[in-house]
Amino acid sequence: MQPQQNDKSALNIERAQVYDHVVLIVSGRMDAENAPQFEEKCNVCMAEGCTTLVVDLGGLTYVSSMGLRSFLSVAKTLQSKGGALRLCCLKGLVKQVFEITGLMQVLSVYESVESAIPRG
Amino acid sequence: LSVSGASRSLTIAAKAESLGAVTEFVRKGAREASLPEERIGQVDLLIDELITNICIHAYRGDMPGDVTVTYSVPAPGELSVEVADQGAEFNPLKAEPPDLTSSLEARPIGGLGIHLVKTFAASLTYRRDQGWNRLTFGISASP
Numbered sequence: 234m235q236p237q238q239n240d241k242s243a244l245n246i247e248r249a250q251v252y253d254h255v256v257l258i259v260s261g262r263m264d265a266e267n268a269p270q271f272e273e274k275c276n277v278c279m280a281e282g283c284t285t286l287v288v289d290l291g292g293l294t295y296v297s298s299m300g301l302r303s304f305l306s307v308a309k310t311l312q313s314k315g316g317a318l319r320l321c322c323l324k325g326l327v328k329q330v331f332e333i334t335g336l337m338q339v340l341s342v343y344e345s346v347e348s349a350i351p352r353g
Numbered sequence: 354l355s356v357s358g359a360s361r362s363l364t365i366a367a368k369a370e371s372l373g374a375v376t377e378f379v380r381k382g383a384r385e386a387s388l389p390e391e392r393i394g395q396v397d398l399l400i401d402e403l404i405t406n407i408c409i410h411a412y413r414g415d416m417p418g419d420v421t422v423t424y425s426v427p428a429p430g431e432l433s434v435e436v437a438d439q440g441a442e443f444n445p446l447k448a449e450p451p452d453l454t455s456s457l458e459a460r461p462i463g464g465l466g467i468h469l470v471k472t473f474a475a476s477l478t479y480r481r482d483q484g485w486n487r488l489t490f491g492i493s494a495s496p
Contacts, residue, residue: 265369265405295394297401298466305462312457326394333472334465335453 243267245292246274254350255283260292263300271300275307275318284316287349291322296330308340317341321349362423367407367438375422376400379434382424386432388494395473396432399490402466403436403445411440411486430494437487444479445470445488 244267247258255278263271278286286307308318321343323331331337343349363378365371379400383393404420412418423435451464471477476491 264372264401266372295397297398297405298463298469299405301465302462305457305460308457309460309462326391326398330398330469333469334451338454339457339460 244270246271248274248278251287251346251350254285254287256287256289256346256350258289258292260294262295263293263303264295264297265299268297268300268303272303272307275310279310279314284311284314285319285351286311286316287319287321287346289322289346289349290320290327291324293323293327294325296327298334301330301334301336304336304340319343319349319351321346361425362421364419364421367404367412367418367420367440369405369408371420372401372404375404375420379422379424382426382432382434386426386494387430388432388492392492392494396434396492399470399473399492400434400436402470403488403490406443406445406466407436407438407440407486410443410445411438413441416440427491431491432493433489433491435487435489437485439484440486442481443486444481446477446479 244259244261244263249256249258257274259271275286304318304320311318319341322345323342331342361382363375365374376397379396380393383396388396400422407420418438418440421437423437425433427433445467448464448467451461451468470490473492474490475493477489479486479488
């Protein structure tokens with residue numbers, strides 16, 4: 234069985250702390266069914282006082298428009314709190330989808346986790 | 354759930370939980386057409402967006418219904434897929450294109466799905482046919 238079929242509907246979200254910043258490491262596939270899981274994780278972080286979230290999408294292989302809704306919704310909420318959603322490591326289909334929908338310009342997107350972590 | 358080998362069509366309840374089965378079904382067609390891996394991800398996305406649209410716009414609220422997905426391989430390296438439902442008339446090709454340049458504050462969170470469909474499909478047609486919405490897309494191995 235191909236690895237892609239093993240995680241066909243799964244979304245995995247791990248949480249890491251780098252200095253003072255929370256980094257969410259998202260992998261698998263994000264669609265209508267599981268995008269709310271991502272929003273819930275972000276809401277938990279926001280409830281703890283995080284206003285800037287770094288999200289590593291290096292392991293995300295698929296995102297539908299319902300996943301994009303979640304990214305936009307979280308980014309809007311963080312911005313209203315004076316913070317930001319900082320995405321990094323997009324590749325393949327996910328990067329293509331962000332480019333086509335103009336989200337590369339509207340969201341903060343970085344090449345690496347290191348460059349996504351706010352300095353100062 | 355019924356699968357007809359000759360016509361290569363699948364009829365299934367139009368709901369989010371059916372997406373996995375429809376995706377698997379259409380991937381068979383993608384493999385028959387020898388589409389490369391990169392295209393198969395795009396086919397997954399087209400199916401996902403179209404089924405999601407049907408669940409939201411064609412069968413609203415507590416009006417459940419079925420979706421019939423039919424694929425064919427008109428030529429090597431080419432896949433044609435029709436997605437049909439008997440819900441309210443809805444032509445997604447007539448939807449207002451999203452403004453992709455507006456700022457984060459001004460950006461609506463929806464409206465991107467059909468834009469993705471229009472971009473990834475090599476061809477895309479809609480027709481209303483005796484109570485059916487019939488949307489057909491083509492995708493090919495070559496860019």
